[in-house]
Amino acid sequence: MRILHIFDDYGEPGRVALPENGSVSEVxxxxxxxxxxxxxxxxxxRDFGVLPNEESIDGxxxxxxxxxxxxxxxxxxxxxxxxxxxxxxxxxxxARKINKFIAREDFDVVHVHFPFASSIxxxxxxxxxxxxxxxAHIGEERKRFALDSSAPLALRLxxxxxxxxxxxxxxxxxxxxxxxxxxxKGIEEEKLxxxxxxxxxxxxxxxxxxxxxxxxxxxxEGVTVMFAGTVTPRKGVFELVRAAEVLKCEDVLFLIVGxxxxxxxxxxxxxxxxxxxxxxxxxxxxxxxxxLKALYSACDIFVLPSFEEGQGVVLLEAMASGKPLIGSNVxxxxxxxxxxxNGFLVEPKNEKQLADKIKxxxxxxxxxVKMGENSRKLAKEDFDWRKISKRYLxxxxxxxx
Numbered sequence: 001m002r003i004l005h006i007f008d009d010y011g012e013p014g015r016v017a018l019p020e021n022g023s024v025s026e027v028x029x030x031x032x033x034x035x036x037x038x039x040x041x042x043x044x045x046r047d048f049g050v051l052p053n054e055e056s057i058d059g060x061x062x063x064x065x066x067x068x069x070x071x072x073x074x075x076x077x078x079x080x081x082x083x084x085x086x087x088x089x090x091x092x093x094x095a096r097k098i099n100k101f102i103a104r105e106d107f108d109v110v111h112v113h114f115p116f117a118s119s120i121x122x123x124x125x126x127x128x129x130x131x132x133x134x135x136a137h138i139g140e141e142r143k144r145f146a147l148d149s150s151a152p153l154a155l156r157l158x159x160x161x162x163x164x165x166x167x168x169x170x171x172x173x174x175x176x177x178x179x180x181x182x183x184x185k186g187i188e189e190e191k192l193x194x195x196x197x198x199x200x201x202x203x204x205x206x207x208x209x210x211x212x213x214x215x216x217x218x219x220x221e222g223v224t225v226m227f228a229g230t231v232t233p234r235k236g237v238f239e240l241v242r243a244a245e246v247l248k249c250e251d252v253l254f255l256i257v258g259x260x261x262x263x264x265x266x267x268x269x270x271x272x273x274x275x276x277x278x279x280x281x282x283x284x285x286x287x288x289x290x291x292l293k294a295l296y297s298a299c300d301i302f303v304l305p306s307f308e309e310g311q312g313v314v315l316l317e318a319m320a321s322g323k324p325l326i327g328s329n330v331x332x333x334x335x336x337x338x339x340x341x342n343g344f345l346v347e348p349k350n351e352k353q354l355a356d357k358i359k360x361x362x363x364x365x366x367x368x369v370k371m372g373e374n375s376r377k378l379a380k381e382d383f384d385w386r387k388i389s390k391r392y393l394x395x396x397x398x399x400x401x
Contacts, residue, residue, distance in 0.1 A: 001039045001040070001108040001109060001396060001397075001400050002039070002040045002042075002105075002106065002107045002108050002109075003032075003035065003039055003040070003041045003042070003107065003108065003109045003111065003396060004041075004042050004043075004044060004102070004105075004107040004109065004110045004111065005017070005028050005031070005032060005041070005042070005043045005044070005111045005113065006044050006045075006098060006110065006111070006112045006113065006114075006117075006118065007024070007025070007028055007043055007044065007045040007046075007113055007114075008045070008046055008094055008098075008112075008113070008114040008116065008117045008118070009022075009024070009025070009045060009046060009114070016045070016051065016057070016062065017029055017043050017045055017062070018057070019203075019289065020288075020289030023137065023197070023313040024113055024114075024137045026197075026313060027113070027135070027137065027197055027198075027313075028043060028113060029043075029058075029060070030198060030200065030385040030388075030389070031111075031385075031388075031389055031392055032060045033058055033059070033060060033385075034385055034386055034389035035389060035393065036058070036059035036060060037059075040061075041059075041060050041061065042060075042061045042062075042063060042105075042107075043060055043061070043062050043063070044063050044064075044065065044098065044101060045062065045063075045064055045065075046064070046065055046066075046067040046094060047064035047065070047066060047067070048066065048067065048068070048069050049066055051064050052064070063101065065094070065097040065098065065101065066097075067090070067093065067094050067097070068090065068093075070086065070087070070090060074087055074116060078152050078154040078155060079152050079154075084154050087116065090116075090117075091116040091117040091119070091120050092117075092120050094116075094117040095117040095118070095120035095121040095124055096124065098117060098121055099121060099124045099125050102125065102128065103125075107131070108131065108396070108399075108400040109131055109132075109133060109396045109399055109400055110128055110131055110132045110133070111132075111133045111134075111135065111396075112132060112133070112134050112135075112164075112168075113134075113135055113137060115134070115136075115160035115161045115163075115164045116160055118132075118134065118160075118164050119160045119163050119164045122164065122167045122168065129167050129168055129169065130169050130399070131169065131399055131400070132168040132169055132170075133168065133169065133170045133171070133172065133395060133396070133399065134164050134165060134168045134170075134171045134172070135171075135172040135173075135195075136161055136165070136171060136172065136173050136174070136178075136310070137174075137310065138161070138173070138174070138178070138310045141178055141181070141308055141310070141331070142308060143155060144159065144161050145159055145161060145162060145181065145182070145185060146159050146162075147181060147185075162182075162185060162186070162187070165182065165187050165191065165192075166186070166187060168191075169191070169399050170191060170192075170193060170395050170398075170399065171187070171191055171192055171193070172192075172193045172194075172195050172392070172395070173192060173193075173194055173310070174194070174195070174196055174197065174310040174311035174331075174332045175194065175196070175310065175311055175331050175332035175335060176194050177331065178310065178331065178332075179192050179194050193391075193395055195388060195391045195392060195395075196311050196332060196335055196382075196383060196388065197311050197313055197316060197383070197388070198316070198383050198384060198385035198386075198387070198388035198389070199313075199316040199317060199319065199320045199379055199383050199384070199385065200320070200384070200385050201320040201376065201379050201380050201384065203293070203320070204293055204296060204297070204317060204320040204321045206293055206294050206296075206297040206321070210290075210293075210294040210297075211294055211297045211298045213294065214291055214294040214295050214298050215298050217291070218255070218282065218284060218291075218295065218298075219282065220253060220255070220298055220299075221253065222251040222252060222253060223249075223251065223252045223253070223300045223301070223362050224252075224253045224255050224298065224299040224300050224301075225244075225252060225253070225254050225255065225299070225300065225301045225302075225303055225358055225362075226255045226257060226295060226296070226299035226301070226302050226303070226318075227240055227254070227255070227256050227257065227258070227302075227303050227304065227305075228257040228258055228292065228295075228296075228302075228314040228317075228318075229257075229258045229304065229306075229312070229314055230258050230259045230262045230263075231256065231258055231259065231260050231262070231263070231266065231267045231270065231283070232262055232263045232266060233263065233266055233307075234306060234307045234308055235304075235305070235306050235307075236304075236305030236306050236307055236328065236348065236349070237256060237270050237305075238266075238269070238270050238273065239305050239348075239349055239351050239354065240254065240256075240303060240305050240354065241254070241270055241273060241274045241277075241279055241281060242351040243305075243351045243352075243354040243355040243358060244274070244279045244280070244281060244355075244358075245277045245279050246351055246352060246355040247355045247358060247359055247362075249280075249359070249362065250280055251280075252280060252358075252362055253280050253281075253282060254274075254279065254280060254281040254282070255281075255282050255284065255295070255299060256270075256281060256282065256283045256284065257284045257287055257292065257295060258284075258285075258286065259285065259286050260283060260285045260286075261285075267283075270283075271283055292317075293317070293321075296317055296318050296320075296321035296323060297321050297322075299318075299323060300323075300361075300362075300368060301323065301324055301325075301326065301358065301361050301362070301368065302314075302315070302318035302321075302323045302324070302325050302326070303325075303326045303327070303354070303358065304325070304326075304327040304328070304333065305326075305327070305328050305346070305348065305354055306327070306328050306330060306331075306333070306348065307328065307330065307348045307349065308330055308331055308348075309327075309328070309330055309331040309332060309333050310331055310332055311331065311332030311333075311335065311336070312327070312332070312333060312336065315327060315333065315336045315337070316336065316379060316383055318375070319336065319342070319375040319376060319378060319379040319383070320375075320376060320379045321376075322372040322373060322375060322376040323372050323375055324342065324343045324361055324367070324368050324371035324372050324375065325337050325342060325343030325344075325371075325375060326343055326344050326345075326346060326354065326357050326358060326361070327343065327344075327345060327346070328345070328346060328347070328348040329345040329346065329347060329348070330348055333345070336378075336383075338374075338378070341371070341374050342371050342372075342374035342375040342378055343371055343375065344357040344360075344361075
């Protein structure tokens with residue numbers, strides 16, 4: 001089969017769809033890599049004149065289309081008329097360039113990963129609809145699918161995700177609860193597949209030297225409780241700091257790893273609160289991917305207290321690193337945490353419950369080790385990328401018949 005992935009990213013110039021460049025990039029790269037032995041795989045991505053027009057990486061063909069960089073993320077643009085106009089204009093221009101590329105080649109499957117340009121593409125070229133797959137890499141599902149009044153007015157009037165899902169052959173979501181919500185929103189059940197993200201467990205066999213290096217670099221001492229992800233309200237970082245305040249353990253370090261600039265006002269509020277309450281918290285900001293992998297191994301407990309979550313790639317990576325997990329009982333997280341076996345599920349925004357589970361693991365080293373071993377076992381058995389890619393391949397084969 002000839003398979004095309006369309007990676008219409010809005011990030012920094014020079015970002016390639018590789019694992020170190022975000023969760024969507026990681027998904028695309030691993031799906032492509034697992035299929036290159038028997039299939040011809042192309043990744044079409046937008047660039048800003050920084051990367052080569054075409055190159056081969058690990059057997060994957062990467063092709064770039066030039067497009068302007070958006071000033072802010074799409075879901076911030078939809079909050080104003082001027083921003084929405086910019087987004088639509090950008091999506092139309094990118095969709096035209098994608099369509100021109102596809103017209104020159106003959107692909108059996110076109111797999112899209114963002115809804116904006118793709119929603120226009122399915123109208124520019126209606127013949128593509130029967131060979132298209134859309135994976136909804138979604139955390140903020142309430143906004144994206146207008147499930148409640150928190151969604152911006154533009155998305156309540158028109159959801160690009162729902163529009164696209166009604167027109168493509170298949171859509172993939174990351175967890176069963178979201179599938180059920182989409183069926184209620186009018187998406188045909190037979191058009192939906194639930195396939196989680198995966199992880200390469202062997203990539204998280206980190207040497208002792210690397211672990212020691214990041215311990216020194218980031219000043220890790222004693223028991224370390226780690227969070228990784230963008231520091232935004234829906235990730236529950238403020239609630240994690242509040243849980244640390246309840247815990248009152250000075251010898252426990254709360255390591256907050258991830259981008260502080262996506263919502264700078266919120267990040268500042270969390271950091272100032274932690275400082276004012278004397279919480280032993282360290283905010284690293286963005287870290288290199290090599291450091292992130294070593295930090296998973298260096299920490300003792302991994303926590304993801306999100307209010308909503310499609311399926312946390314960071315949880316998969318912490319699982320592969322053999323760590324006990326604590327996460328909110330929302331979205332795809334219950335697929336990754338078997339309560340009491342490889343970690344604990346807590347109710348979102350419940351700081352006391354979160355603090356209690358952290359304290360239990362801080363006080364019980366043997367249980368931490370046992371749960372960590374179970375995490376790695378689950379990562380190997382249920383989430384190995386080779387197994388996940390076979391599930392996608394079945395979807396592709398159905399489409400290419």
